[in-house]
């Protein structure tokens with residue numbers, strides 16, 4: 463894929479060159495994290511051929527017969543297949559579930575290991591190797607490459623907060639990493655009628671590294687912070703049940719009555735899209751933003767993306783960082799753990815996820 467320059471309209475979502483010296487990249491990251499909460503990274507070191515190969519494998523995976531996919535249905539460890547409409551990210555505005563299907567893969571944890579007793583940990587459900595001989599190898603290579611990128615981003619995030627570069631690393635030595643290939647159907651979204659590719663939501667965790675194909679659809683809310691329940695569901699926000707117009711209005715943005723805008727985040731070949739989740743917002747006492755975003759199908763084309771959710775160890779304590787609070791700005795969130803935070807969020811949005819039922823962990827309690 464050819465590398466492109468950023469179009470002028472991408473200013474709210476800057477492209478950060480990871481070839482820059484760390485301090486310089488960290489300064490830009492700080493601006494992005496206190497601004498729109500989204501940025502692209504270029505020069506990230508993940509080879510384009512690996513990205514292309516991985517997308518090809520995901521396309522084949524989604525084209526397996528439905529019986530093969532249903533045999534891998536999402537399990538209690540949050541690994542496996544989620545069918546079309548299984549997930550409703552914005553129940554207030556959606557009349558049916560997201561027009562997408564997906565798979566969850568996580569860090570491979572052997573079934574007989576003590577770690578597999580923890581919620582959200584266990585072996586992956588891989589497709590039948592006779593049907594997809596290269597799937598596991600290619601996807602795992604991609605997973606490892608993105609893990610490396612995630613660790614680099616953690617260094618930059620720490621620096622951007624005035625912390626030592628390795629600050630977060632010890633909390634990511636047994637991370638809860640989730641690779642989530644997604645496939646959006648060709649159904650055109652109709653926000654007025656409650657039909658979305660993915661309903662408006664914020665991501666739950668720390669950091670998301672997103673790769674998309676060349677079909678647009680992702681939009682971010684740039685305006686006053688809103689919960690998904692209060693975000694306008696149409697492009698102009700004033701029409702109520704009116705049909706969505708083109709989402710690619712002037713400057714790639716659509717105006718909403720609530721004083722904000724839905725802004726397109728266009729695919730830029732050779733980059734990843736990075737965004738921050740609720741856990742980092744919590745950790746930074748709201749200084750870094752977990753931004754509301756959604757996916758609209760405006761083209762009638764199918765779309766593929768791969769989200770990589772990079773979350774700390776299950777037991778990692780998520781308490782407001784001392785550098786992000788002070789006498790005039792006390793912590794706004796009580797401490798929690800990374801695992802508990804994620805369990806709470808999954809249970810709220812997945813019809814098919816009923817939480818952990820592992821022995822000793824029946825009650826979604828904090829674990830030590």
Ligand SMILES: O=C(O)CCC(=O)C(=O)O
Pocket residue numbers: 642644660665672674679680755757767768769
């Ligand atoms: O597919 C996309 O572009 C975004 C997906 C997303 O926001 C998510 O999976 O959390």
Ligand SMILES: [Fe+2]
Pocket residue numbers: 663664665755
């Ligand atoms: Fe998301």
